[in-house]
Amino acid sequence: MHWQKYSCHGCGDCCRDFTVQLRKRDILKLESQRWSERIGEEVTQVFRGQTYLRRRDDGSCIFLREDGLCRIHAEHGFSEKPVACQVFPFNLAPGEESLRVGLNFLCRSVQQNVGADLRDHRKDLRRFADVIPELNRPAPDAPLARGLDSAEDLEVDAVVDRLDGWLQNDDHSMSVRMDGLAFVVQSLGDAKLQQVRGKRFAELVEMLVGVLPEELSLQPVEAPSRRQASLLRQAVFTRTEDPRIEGTRGRIRTSLNQLRRSRRMRRGRGETPFLTAELPCSVDFRRIEGVGPFSESPDQEQISELFLRYARATLLGRRTWGSAYYGWTLVDGLQAMILNLACAVWVAQLSSASEDRPFCHLKDVQRGIGRVDRHVGRAPWLGTSVERLRLSYLRIDDGLRRIAVRGW
Numbered sequence: 563m564h565w566q567k568y569s570c571h572g573c574g575d576c577c578r579d580f581t582v583q584l585r586k587r588d589i590l591k592l593e594s595q596r597w598s599e600r601i602g603e604e605v606t607q608v609f610r611g612q613t614y615l616r617r618r619d620d621g622s623c624i625f626l627r628e629d630g631l632c633r634i635h636a637e638h639g640f641s642e643k644p645v646a647c648q649v650f651p652f653n654l655a656p657g658e659e660s661l662r663v664g665l666n667f668l669c670r671s672v673q674q675n676v677g678a679d680l681r682d683h684r685k686d687l688r689r690f691a692d693v694i695p696e697l698n699r700p701a702p703d704a705p706l707a708r709g710l711d712s713a714e715d716l717e718v719d720a721v722v723d724r725l726d727g728w729l730q731n732d733d734h735s736m737s738v739r740m741d742g743l744a745f746v747v748q749s750l751g752d753a754k755l756q757q758v759r760g761k762r763f764a765e766l767v768e769m770l771v772g773v774l775p776e777e778l779s780l781q782p783v784e785a786p787s788r789r790q791a792s793l794l795r796q797a798v799f800t801r802t803e804d805p806r807i808e809g810t811r812g813r814i815r816t817s818l819n820q821l822r823r824s825r826r827m828r829r830g831r832g833e834t835p836f837l838t839a840e841l842p843c844s845v846d847f848r849r850i851e852g853v854g855p856f857s858e859s860p861d862q863e864q865i866s867e868l869f870l871r872y873a874r875a876t877l878l879g880r881r882t883w884g885s886a887y888y889g890w891t892l893v894d895g896l897q898a899m900i901l902n903l904a905c906a907v908w909v910a911q912l913s914s915a916s917e918d919r920p921f922c923h924l925k926d927v928q929r930g931i932g933r934v935d936r937h938v939g940r941a942p943w944l945g946t947s948v949e950r951l952r953l954s955y956l957r958i959d960d961g962l963r964r965i966a967v968r969g970w
């Protein structure tokens with residue numbers, strides 16, 4: 563991914579937003595640095611058996627200074643920070659023979675594509691592999707589809723290369739490219755692949771991409787049905803919600819509250835519920851649906867560039883299947899990718915509608931992509947059978963295609 567750059571510019575966004583889970587070695591380091599005594603309060607918190615860095619009421623890390631710098635970094639150096647902080651925005655996942663490296667698009671520098679060439683980070687990536695033991699344990703490659711053996715390199719490469727080639731084809735509008743992407747992914751989801759392995763699978767992908775865009779024009783896509791729109795909003799809910807770590811006493815109340823808000827998203831009537839502190843709430847659902855297409859936005863070109871880069875980085879970084887995405891199969895993971903992209907569009911429209919803009923601006927899309935990608939591969943609830951069921955329902959009646967072109 564020579565076209566993607568990154569260097570940390572010290573904006574501190576990740577320290578205001580992420581819930582940092584600690585490893586044993588992080589906890590030992592924090593203890594040896596004697597923070598609790600120096601600060602006069604606990605710096606960690608246990609929730610459901612896991613230890614996390616404490617966050618202030620505004621969501622920021624207890625170690626974030628007013629000048630936006632990390633106190634641990636400032637006093638003890640980069641390598642003394644918790645591992646999760648050092649690794650961000652890289653997503654590292656073990657493969658069968660090598661490390662898979664993806665990038666999280668919550669990071670402002672990644673979104674703006676500023677900084678060093680990714681190759682310049684090789685040394686750091688090798689060092690992370692030394693301090694994270696599970697990265698050194700080979701993980702089996704993702705199955706091709708449910709009930710099938712691991713996808714062969716030839717099969718994964720065929721999907722990644724052909725879909726990436728399609729995304730880059732600027733003879734077509736972004737709407738057509740998104741539709742084509744979803745068409746291929748949906749067709750793979752519907753296909754019985756037991757007998758179509760190896761070279762035959764690669765030929766199938768080649769054929770599916772080859773019939774685009776003629777096939778799309780023969781089967782024009784419609785707007786999502788009410789049920790599909792509802793499934794999309796529920797998916798947005800699960801991808802944006804940030805259950806703040808709360809004590810045992812608040813847990814039942816939190817769950818009930820979560821249920822109520824989730825139901826409001828499912829219905830899609832009236833105003834949006836609270837999703838997370840970083841997103842607007844009480845926005846009329848009709849206003850969100852009324853936001854005009856990206857193609858008419860004053861920032862159309864920058865929006866397309868960012869969205870395309872995000873989609874390609876997700877695909878080439880193999881971020882939505884295998885060890886990077888809850889052990890999901892290649893075919894299920896590609897469907898999850900379409901849903902994640904559609905959710906990012908919905909959140910962008912929410913952002914735009916909340917400020918009465920008829921069209922999304924670049925900042926809305928940055929917000930949408932950042933919010934959704936924050937959870938990709940990190941939120942265990944996105945890897946459950948409920949999510950897979952959602953995708954199965956969405957595949958019915960062209961649902962993946964319909965949500966993929968929504969907003970373009």
Ligand code: SF4
Nearest residue numbers: 577623625626632647
């Ligand atoms: S420990 Fe430092 S780098 Fe990690 S989230 Fe807190 S302030 Fe940011």
